[in-house]
Amino acid sequence: MRYIDIKHTDPYFNLALEEYLLKHSDDDEYFVLWRNEPCIVVGKNQNTLSEINVDYVNENKIKVVRRQTGGGAVFHDFGNLNFTFIVKDDGRSFTDFKKFVKPIIGALNELGVKAEFSGRNDLLIEGKKFSGNAQCKYKHRVMHHGTLLFSSDIVNLSDALISKPIKFSDKAVKSVYSRITNISNYLDDSLSVIDFKNKIFEYVTRHEEDKKITYLSDEEIRYIEDLRESKYSTWEWNFGKSPKYNFFNEKKFKGGTIEINIEVKNGFMKEVKIFGDFFGVKDVCEIERALKGKKHKKDAIISELNEFNIDEYFLNISFDEIVSVFI
Structure with a gap:
């Protein structure tokens, strides 16, 4: 030996x-x-x-x-x-x-x-x-x-x-x-x-x-x-080798409640659904589509969300607050 x-x-x-x-x-x-x-x-x-x-x-x-x-x-x-x-x-x-x-x-x-x-x-x-x-x-x-x-x-x-x-x-x-x-x-x-x-x-x-x-x-x-x-x-x-899982999170902010449901496989978001009683002038389905297929990882999520004017989708809810619901 x-x-x-x-x-x-x-x-x-x-x-x-x-x-x-x-x-x-x-x-x-x-x-x-x-x-x-x-x-x-x-x-x-x-x-x-x-x-x-x-x-x-x-x-x-x-x-x-x-x-x-x-x-x-x-x-x-x-x-x-x-x-x-x-x-x-x-x-x-x-x-x-x-x-x-x-x-x-x-x-x-x-x-x-x-x-x-x-x-x-x-x-x-x-x-x-x-x-x-x-x-x-x-x-x-x-x-x-x-x-x-x-x-x-x-x-x-x-x-x-x-x-x-x-x-x-x-x-x-x-x-x-x-x-x-x-x-x-x-x-x-x-x-x-x-x-x-x-x-x-x-x-x-x-x-x-x-x-x-x-x-x-x-x-x-x-x-x-x-x-x-x-x-x-x-x-x-x-992280990517993690077994398939469903991720759920819900948080309440000044601008309303946000609920996130994500189906993750091999570390990638296969389905993303955003619910809540928040207000916004644009449809969050645009954000859902953008996140689909991306890594369930903070940096990757931030990178995608940076492409949007968050105020148009979530009134009175900050960018950092939105990110916090996804992780």
Whole structure:
């Protein structure tokens, strides 16, 4: 097994790294430890917009990226350590989550922290979640990865993932939020997240003949950067891959109430209907037609609405107020 310490903290790069190791590298097995700058990572089968607090994400310039595995959305920051196993499938690995979290539990026990596996994919300390795990399979290989909340900002974590699900009607996988905690709260001795990472590496490699921790080669980095640019940093992957959904929103302004109904498929607005008790000298069906076929994305919506004199369609309702109803 190859043990890799990842210095990159760009989430687009790190999710591309996992795909590279799983699908495009040789048949080696891997154990990888990595961290991300503040970001939200959504599950493969989720509707991204219904999982995130869009306003908070935009205001704080938080990256959002879709991963290869299922499960729910998670918030990463520098206080969260991520681990990844990629192994040859022995016919049992894909259903055996305990196999992969066992060394994590063992390392924590040595640090005086009693952790336990719970449910289908969580690790708990005193009944509180500090790790969520997910898996996927590609040909004859299995990838298992998980989060380890060590010293994460719990407030940011909560704020970033507060969405408004009443706006969405879809069949996408929904996140289930639990009481969470940080590992650092239970340590007798103070450790940094880097110290903790080194403890995990030491435990996992203890009985290996080749304990060398390796880094990515220049060639590997170039390949991963290409995958980052072509896939993991794109709107098409992170938002456009969301399952079909219907979006509904209603807001009341000085000039009246506006209700928006949008049918979205592959991230594009297939049908747009605008209702309300507002006044306007022109018919909003012109705006509906203009938005049809465009991305359900703030920038795209603003670009289209800029072609209209909004006052002629919505009396006493500002441009920014109109935009806010669409997201």
